[in-house]
Amino acid sequence: MKNNEKQFEDFVRGIKFDDTPGPSHRNKLEQDLLGILAKQSQRQKIWRMILKTKIAKIAIAAVIIIAVVIGLHLHTGSVRLTTLAFAKMIEAMKEKPWMHIVMESVRGKAEERFEVWISFESQVYASKRSSGQIKYGDGQRHRFYAYEPDTETITISSIFDDEITKGATSVWNFGETWLRQLAKLSTEFTKEIGQYNGRDAKVYMSKMSRNERTYEAMLIMDTERNLPVFGHQKSFDSNGNLIKEKDLYFEYLEEGPASVYDVGVPKDAKVVYLACPSHELADVAAEHDKRRRQLGDFRGVTIFTGGQGQATLTIFEYLASENQRRHGISVGLGNYQSKSLDELVESLVSAGCLPLLAATSKGFPGVVVFPCYEIPLEPTMADYIRDYGVGEWKIVTNDAPELSNQIGCQLKSYSADAVSLHTWWVDPEHDYWVSQFTYELLEPHANLEDGAILKSQCQVVEFGKTGGGCSYPRRIAMRSSGEKDIEEYYGIYLEKITDAKDTDIVFLSKALGALLQFE
Amino acid sequence: MIVSASKLRRIISLDNESKAANDGQLIAEARSDPAAFVQLYRRHYDAIFRYCVHRLFERHIAEDITAEVFLKVVENLHRFKGSKQQFRNWLYKIATNAANDHLRKTARRDGLLKGARQQIGSQIADCRETSEKLAFLREAMFSLKPRYQTIITLRFFENLKLTEIAEVLASNPGTVRSQLARALTKLRKILATDFTV
Numbered sequence: 001m002k003n004n005e006k007q008f009e010d011f012v013r014g015i016k017f018d019d020t021p022g023p024s025h026r027n028k029l030e031q032d033l034l035g036i037l038a039k040q041s042q043r044q045k046i047w048r049m050i051l052k053t054k055i056a057k058i059a060i061a062a063v064i065i066i067a068v069v070i071g072l073h074l075h076t077g078s079v080r081l082t083t084l085a086f087a088k089m090i091e092a093m094k095e096k097p098w099m100h101i102v103m104e105s106v107r108g109k110a111e112e113r114f115e116v117w118i119s120f121e122s123q124v125y126a127s128k129r130s131s132g133q134i135k136y137g138d139g140q141r142h143r144f145y146a147y148e149p150d151t152e153t154i155t156i157s158s159i160f161d162d163e164i165t166k167g168a169t170s171v172w173n174f175g176e177t178w179l180r181q182l183a184k185l186s187t188e189f190t191k192e193i194g195q196y197n198g199r200d201a202k203v204y205m206s207k208m209s210r211n212e213r214t215y216e217a218m219l220i221m222d223t224e225r226n227l228p229v230f231g232h233q234k235s236f237d238s239n240g241n242l243i244k245e246k247d248l249y250f251e252y253l254e255e256g257p258a259s260v261y262d263v264g265v266p267k268d269a270k271v272v273y274l275a276c277p278s279h280e281l282a283d284v285a286a287e288h289d290k291r292r293r294q295l296g297d298f299r300g301v302t303i304f305t306g307g308q309g310q311a312t313l314t315i316f317e318y319l320a321s322e323n324q325r326r327h328g329i330s331v332g333l334g335n336y337q338s339k340s341l342d343e344l345v346e347s348l349v350s351a352g353c354l355p356l357l358a359a360t361s362k363g364f365p366g367v368v369v370f371p372c373y374e375i376p377l378e379p380t381m382a383d384y385i386r387d388y389g390v391g392e393w394k395i396v397t398n399d400a401p402e403l404s405n406q407i408g409c410q411l412k413s414y415s416a417d418a419v420s421l422h423t424w425w426v427d428p429e430h431d432y433w434v435s436q437f438t439y440e441l442l443e444p445h446a447n448l449e450d451g452a453i454l455k456s457q458c459q460v461v462e463f464g465k466t467g468g469g470c471s472y473p474r475r476i477a478m479r480s481s482g483e484k485d486i487e488e489y490y491g492i493y494l495e496k497i498t499d500a501k502d503t504d505i506v507f508l509s510k511a512l513g514a515l516l517q518f519e
Numbered sequence: 520m521i522v523s524a525s526k527l528r529r530i531i532s533l534d535n536e537s538k539a540a541n542d543g544q545l546i547a548e549a550r551s552d553p554a555a556f557v558q559l560y561r562r563h564y565d566a567i568f569r570y571c572v573h574r575l576f577e578r579h580i581a582e583d584i585t586a587e588v589f590l591k592v593v594e595n596l597h598r599f600k601g602s603k604q605q606f607r608n609w610l611y612k613i614a615t616n617a618a619n620d621h622l623r624k625t626a627r628r629d630g631l632l633k634g635a636r637q638q639i640g641s642q643i644a645d646c647r648e649t650s651e652k653l654a655f656l657r658e659a660m661f662s663l664k665p666r667y668q669t670i671i672t673l674r675f676f677e678n679l680k681l682t683e684i685a686e687v688l689a690s691n692p693g694t695v696r697s698q699l700a701r702a703l704t705k706l707r708k709i710l711a712t713d714f715t716v
Contacts, residue, residue: 004703012675015652019572021565025582029589030560036593037553110554213544310600337602 092226094120098256105246117256117263124256126263136260145260153270154260196220196229212238227252281393284407288432295431295470298494301511303341311341315508345512396423406435419443427460430471435460466494543603550597560589563607566677567614573676574618574668576657587617604683611673611687619665659709667702674699 093099103114113130126136132149147154192203200223207216213235220230231248257263304312338344396408406425413420419442427435441454457479464474472494493511545562548555567588571581591613599609660668666688673679673687681692681699688695 004700004707008671008703008706009675011652012656015656017569017572017653018578019569019581021568022578022582025585026561026564026568029564029586030557032586033560033589033593034553034557036590037556107552107554108558 088226089221089228093228096227096252097121098253100251100253100256102249102251103246104249105244107244117253119256122256126257126260128263134260134263134265136257136263145265147260147265147269151270152266154265156271193223194220196222200224201229213243214240281395281409284395284409284426284432288426288434291431291433291470295466295472296468296496298466298496299507300494301508301515302493303344303515305341310337310339311344312337313344398425403436405429430460430463433460433463433471433473435463435473464494467496546596546599546603546606556593556596560592563610564589566607567610570611570614570672570677571618573672574614575621576653576660580621584614584617584621588614591617605686608683608686611677611679612689615669615687619669622661622665655710659706662709663702663705667698667705670695670699671702671706 097119099118101116101118103116105112105114111130115128117124117126119125124136124138126134128134132147134145134147136145136147138144145154145156192205194201194203196203202221202223204219204221205217207214216234216236218232219228221227222229228250230250231246233244233246233248235243235245237243261267299315302314304314392412394410396410398404398406398408403425406427409424409426411422413422421438421440421442423436423438424434425436426432437458439454439456443453459477460473461475461477462473463471465471493514495507495510545555545559549559564585568581568585571584571588572578575581575584588610592610599606601609660671663671669688670684673684674681679687681695684690685692685695
């Protein structure tokens, strides 16, 4: 056999193939693919958000500030200094009537410009992308405007809760919490005194590595005013090649945009479908929101089994308390993936990977800037009402035994190129958790054969109870049409954040024991 | 500088490994970022194109199939949840299915066989040794089951390990090994030689 292989290898070596790729085909295909991607992005944005792990949205200001201070974040071994410097900067920013940030990024040949205006005083934020997309949130009037240049349409939805009002505070609270986590880590930083535009400035620089990438960041802060004036970030791959570069310019203005038109929306843009949720539905969502806040802050472990049999263990933080203000944030602390559940269990337990996992997860807190592992189902309804609430909302009922005492909140949504139906079944007996969510794209889906309709469903198979008696979804199954296998959150284990340490082997052992029913 | 074929293959293989190492992050970003997708595409285009040429023996068909592969990637990337290594194998899997579909749906296999035979005739007349070998190989390959063709191509042209081939074919390495042995034995018979034509 080996001889056969060797001889065949020699035989093959003597053959000359015309297999050099042709640049013209490669380039043409690249352009074709980019065109298809552009068309898909709108649709995928919606359905990806619903189906799988959801990236929670933090108010845009937090994203930008946190992006800047990613370089600043680890800039000291001293927690006190970090917190103090950051707090002073935040206070100075909040005193300004308007903050204007321009972010210019370059990735390869692709350039993007992103502008944001924020006023804490009038509770307004607005943003404009180089693609022409514009958003304007008016916290006082509870109105959210989104302009899509492709359709030249402004959609207006209601800001359902007082997220913007609170957001101005919670954004910073979140930033501070995050920074405290970061401060636990140690890394090199430098602080230099210099000048920026003729004024005294402090220049913070840091470097960090994560997932085979290296990040370098610089933030220049005006010494006298304690305000950031310029930021610069670079990311490199493992070979040291520059991947992305960003410049951030900060301005502090007396006046800002008074309406969505001031940000650049044409006056003749169509305005479509202002459809506020009914009062009854608003009450359901408010109760749902309230119960989530009561849940508290937890550290959790979940095992997710995919359609191909693969299994992933994830450690996360679920921060729901009033203290955190912004409910429903879950932060990924670490994960461990395996080809099958059996292999996962075997490698974690038999092969002694548990201590390793515990040790490796130590490096994660704070590195995850964006909350990334969301318990599915949870805050999507409120977010949808707030951000995508354009469409027809109604309360629906279903006589099926498993749904008869649940409240169905349904949205028929009209996006630029698709009509879809979203239904959240809220279960009052389980602390108003959404027990089932279905999504239907009401037109044939490209990924499915014979013009079939995409329908996906996410269902809580089993509820658990926290020590405090609150319900939480313990097992969740997700299924999409066209996919044979069910994807399942095999189990979610929560322990109060004050009791559990993610690096604690006892905590991990207990979690695995509870999830997999072994000692 | 002359680099031996085996050394060259090893260099390519190492290069591919280092590329694969960066793919994890890139895959995640490519789901929403066209620039990242382009990077991913450029990283894998050549390998997939070559694989298609080696499977189908014709450049223009290989280009069509390569385009089909990446279109499927665009459509399904958001569903892909595997590791960076699995991503490469996923591409091979899509390419394998597309190549097999092509051969089956267009009933191209018979035509190719006929074409190969005619080519052998003319090329023997030309006495170009490598072309002759290529034509022989093509005829022999197309007479194998598609699965055997895939195994031979992945093993000898793309230098994949048995475990990797097993992953592409959703099989296990033991089965792949025995199928490889059977495929080689069959090839030997078809070529009526000890591979030293």
